[in-house]
Amino acid sequence: MRDVAVVGIGIMKWGELWEKSFRDIFVEAALNSLDDAGVDKIDSLVVGCMTGGLFVGQEHVGAIMADYLGQKNIPAAHVESACASGGLALRQGIFEVASGMSDIVMAAGVEKMTDTSGDGATYALAAAADQEYEVFHGVTFPGLYAMMACAYMNKYKVTRKQLSSIPVKAHHNGAMNPYAQYPFPIKIEDVANGVKVADPLYLLDCSPITDGAAACILTTVENAKKMKKPYIKITGSGMATDTIALSQRDSLFWLKSTEIAGKNALKMAGRKISDIDCVEVHDCFSIAEALVTEALGFFKPGMGVKAAAAGKTALDGQIPVNPSGGLKSKGHPVGATGIGQVVEIVKQLRGEAEGGRQIKGSPKIGMTQNMGGSGASAVVHILEVE
Amino acid sequence: MRDVAVVGIGIMKWGELWEKSFRDIFVEAALNSLDDAGVDKIDSLVVGCMTGGLFVGQEHVGAIMADYLGQKNIPAAHVESACASGGLALRQGIFEVASGMSDIVMAAGVEKMTDTSGDGATYALAAAADQEYEVFHGVTFPGLYAMMACAYMNKYKVTRKQLSSIPVKAHHNGAMNPYAQYPFPIKIEDVANGVKVADPLYLLDCSPITDGAAACILTTVENAKKMKKPYIKITGSGMATDTIALSQRDSLFWLKSTEIAGKNALKMAGRKISDIDCVEVHDCFSIAEALVTEALGFFKPGMGVKAAAAGKTALDGQIPVNPSGGLKSKGHPVGATGIGQVVEIVKQLRGEAEGGRQIKGSPKIGMTQNMGGSGASAVVHILEVE
Numbered sequence: 001m002r003d004v005a006v007v008g009i010g011i012m013k014w015g016e017l018w019e020k021s022f023r024d025i026f027v028e029a030a031l032n033s034l035d036d037a038g039v040d041k042i043d044s045l046v047v048g049c050m051t052g053g054l055f056v057g058q059e060h061v062g063a064i065m066a067d068y069l070g071q072k073n074i075p076a077a078h079v080e081s082a083c084a085s086g087g088l089a090l091r092q093g094i095f096e097v098a099s100g101m102s103d104i105v106m107a108a109g110v111e112k113m114t115d116t117s118g119d120g121a122t123y124a125l126a127a128a129a130d131q132e133y134e135v136f137h138g139v140t141f142p143g144l145y146a147m148m149a150c151a152y153m154n155k156y157k158v159t160r161k162q163l164s165s166i167p168v169k170a171h172h173n174g175a176m177n178p179y180a181q182y183p184f185p186i187k188i189e190d191v192a193n194g195v196k197v198a199d200p201l202y203l204l205d206c207s208p209i210t211d212g213a214a215a216c217i218l219t220t221v222e223n224a225k226k227m228k229k230p231y232i233k234i235t236g237s238g239m240a241t242d243t244i245a246l247s248q249r250d251s252l253f254w255l256k257s258t259e260i261a262g263k264n265a266l267k268m269a270g271r272k273i274s275d276i277d278c279v280e281v282h283d284c285f286s287i288a289e290a291l292v293t294e295a296l297g298f299f300k301p302g303m304g305v306k307a308a309a310a311g312k313t314a315l316d317g318q319i320p321v322n323p324s325g326g327l328k329s330k331g332h333p334v335g336a337t338g339i340g341q342v343v344e345i346v347k348q349l350r351g352e353a354e355g356g357r358q359i360k361g362s363p364k365i366g367m368t369q370n371m372g373g374s375g376a377s378a379v380v381h382i383l384e385v386e
Numbered sequence: 387m388r389d390v391a392v393v394g395i396g397i398m399k400w401g402e403l404w405e406k407s408f409r410d411i412f413v414e415a416a417l418n419s420l421d422d423a424g425v426d427k428i429d430s431l432v433v434g435c436m437t438g439g440l441f442v443g444q445e446h447v448g449a450i451m452a453d454y455l456g457q458k459n460i461p462a463a464h465v466e467s468a469c470a471s472g473g474l475a476l477r478q479g480i481f482e483v484a485s486g487m488s489d490i491v492m493a494a495g496v497e498k499m500t501d502t503s504g505d506g507a508t509y510a511l512a513a514a515a516d517q518e519y520e521v522f523h524g525v526t527f528p529g530l531y532a533m534m535a536c537a538y539m540n541k542y543k544v545t546r547k548q549l550s551s552i553p554v555k556a557h558h559n560g561a562m563n564p565y566a567q568y569p570f571p572i573k574i575e576d577v578a579n580g581v582k583v584a585d586p587l588y589l590l591d592c593s594p595i596t597d598g599a600a601a602c603i604l605t606t607v608e609n610a611k612k613m614k615k616p617y618i619k620i621t622g623s624g625m626a627t628d629t630i631a632l633s634q635r636d637s638l639f640w641l642k643s644t645e646i647a648g649k650n651a652l653k654m655a656g657r658k659i660s661d662i663d664c665v666e667v668h669d670c671f672s673i674a675e676a677l678v679t680e681a682l683g684f685f686k687p688g689m690g691v692k693a694a695a696a697g698k699t700a701l702d703g704q705i706p707v708n709p710s711g712g713l714k715s716k717g718h719p720v721g722a723t724g725i726g727q728v729v730e731i732v733k734q735l736r737g738e739a740e741g742g743r744q745i746k747g748s749p750k751i752g753m754t755q756n757m758g759g760s761g762a763s764a765v766v767h768i769l770e771v772e
Binding site: 001021023050051052053054056057058059060061062063064066067068072073074075076077078079080081082088091092094095096098099100101123124126127128129130131132135237238239240241242243244248256257260372373376377 | 436438443445453459461467477478481482509510514758
């Protein structure tokens with residue numbers, strides 16, 4: 001198995017991009033990653049996208065993006081694991097380089113969620129849940145995460161104000177990220193003064209609908225050294241699944257897929273959770289961030305929200321969580337999110353995070369955790385400065 | 387790079403399966419592949435599916451299928467390259483085993499095309515074309531392939547009767563396949579006596595709308611030998627893309643992606659096209675089969691239809707093409723088709739093809755060619771008896 005490294009990253013300003021198309025936003029981020037790596041030709045493309053079909057009536061996502069990137073004739077795959085599609089794209093790209101089948105692979109993610117062609121974004125996103133046993137009965141994702149939040153907050157006596165600290169921290173970090181959709185700070189009282197979406201979740205607990213793309217260039221560590229570019233080695237990759245329906249799990253709020261994926265990634269890297277210097281996690285809802293930090297082992301069960309409220313996940317805390325602003329402030333173009341996380345961790349490890357959000361003390365080991373649905377899939381990666 | 391083999395195959399009766407759901411048909415084929423391999427646990431799952439989103443409102447296809455197969459917690463990926471999604475699933479599964487990340491991987495394909503939840507099968511399938519420059523203007527796949535057929539037949543002076551020989555051969559073979567959707571013979575005059583779909587293509591030139599699934603179990607050759615099961619080695623894998631829109635190609639009927647994918651697969655296997663004993667190709671329309679046999683190099687440009695009309699692609703011909711009955715007779719559940727092709731080639735190489743369609747002379751080297759859209763992607767594999 002060949003060692004794999006990230007030698008280029010590309011992102012673009014995420015937001016409601018009414019004037020740009022599905023293919024436009026992909027090409028913008030992809031070209032930035034090629035520029036950053038200093039290459040103009042790739043051997044293969046892997047694109048994470050949740051549902052080009054439901055959002056814009058376009059599948060065959062690998063082929064169309066290779067074509068519009070000016071790289072037609074190369075192999076091009078589209079991969080999907082709901083909101084973890086980006087993380088999956090990275091993982092599949094790693095397999096391709098590690099196996100020896102390709103030397104330079106672009107692992108990218110894209111989603112065009114505004115101006116949807118079908119029944120709207122909520123319907124499209126619901127395709128990540130169990131269509132027959134959840135969606136058919138009217139449950140959508142804010143409702144599923146609200147149930148998780150209710151059960152968790154009741155069991156561990158978590159207050160509304162404590163939960164609000166998570167989006168406040170997200171917006172604090174995101175305000176320093178020039179690529180974020182909502183780069184502004186919010187105050188703790190703004191959250192519960194807002195619109196209630198699904199009790200106990202308010203609008204500011206929820207990640208937004210976003211158009212966006214991100215890309216990274218993978219190659220072997222051996223090749224990366226020859227390119228004489230700063231590279232970040234990928235030392236661990238873990239993926240796991242759980243029941244598609246929330247109701248079929250042993251616990252409403254223990255993210256088993258994240259637990260397993262995290263352990264497998266750490267094992268592959270030969271690391272323990274306390275070795276991690278910074279992490280980007282899947283905060284599709286405020287409660288999700290807390291549950292993920294517990295499942296990964298940063299905090300004990302029941303302590304995720306309280307740790308965030310105590311400042312332990314801040315940029316200068318015990319473990320900086322979502323220095324980018326996370327899905328909440330940076331935006332959540334579902335298929336692109338997992339690659340956006342890699343872009344942030346690579347920036348942090350290179351010491352290049354903009355706007356004052358660079359973590360102090362030269363972080364050396366970073367982690368990304370990307371999740372699909374209510375946790376039916378999770379992908380975790382570990383990235384390191386060599 | 388570890389050598390990879392197929393140690394189990396599974397399929398089920400394809401057709402309009404109104405009484406079975408998306409997940410049901412996957413599980414049926416997947417269990418058959420586990421039985422055939424003699425294993426009850428897999429390390430990882432890769433599922434090819436074109437668009438669970440547009441057909442049945444269900445994405446997160448890897449996670450839901452792992453769950454319903456009773457294999458939750460394993461990694462599970464969904465991959466898509468339109469109608470080449472099955473071939474892509476095999477390719478991604480090969481990478482995963484070859485890289486050393488997993489030892490036993492199920493590569494499967496599934497599509498539930500009847501009882502669609504959205505705007506119908508034609509709209510869903512059109513997502514494989516260029517949404518902005520083809521679909522928006524009203525072109526669908528019968529129209530695209532009809533244009534290819536017109537241009538080709540005019541240039542090479544091909545007659546309607548010659549073209550009709552292709553579906554006649556397909557149904558001849560498919561009539562011997564107990565898993566085929568339309569297992570009955572047709573006569574040459576039936577084709578042009580039928581309903582015209584898009585001039586010059588009639589109903590019997592077109593593959594049907596099908597519910598179906600297929601699966602195969604991959605492992606290393608080393609592991610396969612220990613399992614003491616008959617195994618088929620995968621010696622070559624090639625994938626390539628072309629412009630998503632037919633109008634942007636140099637030729638309306640030369641399938642460049644198939645040409646490149648075929649050459650790359652042969653190069654990897656160390657074989658030449660004349661070494662191939664049998665092939666399953668993507669005959670989504672009768673004309674497609676002829677164009678593919680030319681692009682792969684079995685016949686000279688302009689000779690594909692004429693060779694078929696002369697019997698060179700029959701079970702006892704120069705190169706048996708689509709012994710299974712092909713997409714035309716066996717059915718075309720788009721995401722499953724590429725894996726269905728693997729099932730057939732493995733049966734032929736094991737000498738187990740049912741109903742009298744076993745190719746004589748113990749074929750040793752087989753090929754599969756799976757194609758997306760009007761040829762914007764193609765995946766070719768070479769399988770061999772060791």
